[in-house]
Amino acid sequence: MSVSIKNFGQFGAGNSGTSRGKAQAAVPSIRDVLLSGQSSARVSSTTQTSKTSSSDYLTSSVFMQNLKxxxxxxxxxxxxYLRARSMMDALQRGRLKVSDPTQGKSVGAWDPGQKNAKATAATEIPKTNWVDFLNAQLKRSDDGALSRDGNGSYVDKATGGNAYFGRVAGKYYYVTWPAETKA
Incomplete structure (x- = not known):
């Protein structure tokens, strides 16, 4: 369906008001796209995750497949590469933890491809925004810079383990796993 530029700004001109309303309903607004951080090409690919609540999605095999x-x-x-290998090793050992403080949930990650893999229930964590959460969780050096270890991972302040803050399937998560120890 095409919308005439001549009639675009006229709400009372024939059918253009209803055509315009239908056209807008089919296309996500720029605000929605920018806030979600997705291009219009990827908006439709995440509709599966929007059917379940965020906490349910965090514990689902779909999320775990996206993480893997x-x-x-x-x-x-x-x-x-080193960080991803370290995280993959932790996932296979069942030692990777994924948190979403905006939902107040944390879950032990599991590999849905493993034969005896079992979903884990989400646990409650304090609900907060990302800035406050990351300021509380990430270790800083004496000069105020975020501390990193040898594999490029951030350092979790509470555990001294590895930490990563990034996107999985278009949404931000905080991922932690034990630091490698040298024997």
Whole structure:
């Protein structure tokens, strides 16, 4: 359906008001796209996740598959590769933890591809915004910079373990796993 530029601004001109309303309903607003951080090409691909609540999605096999896919595509950066390998090892050992403070939930990640894999229930964490959460969780050096370890991961202040803040399937999550120890 096409909308005439001549009639675009006229609400009372024939059928253009209803045509315009139908056209707007089919296309997400720029505000929605920018706030979600997705291009219009990816908006439709995430409709599956919007059918379930965020806390249910966090514990689902779909989320775990998306997490594993993200870890499997490490890229060309050596630090990113080392971090992804370390996270993948922790996932396979059942030691990877994923948190979403905006939902107040945290879950132990599991590999849906493993034969005896079982979903874990989400636990409650204090609900807060990302800025306050990251300021409370990430360790800083004496000069105020965020501390990183040898594999390029941030350092979790509470555990001394590795930490990562990034996107999985278009939404931000905080991921932690134990730091590797040298024997």
């Amino acid at each position: 896919a993200k870890l499997s595509t490490a890229g060309d950066d050596p630090a990113q």
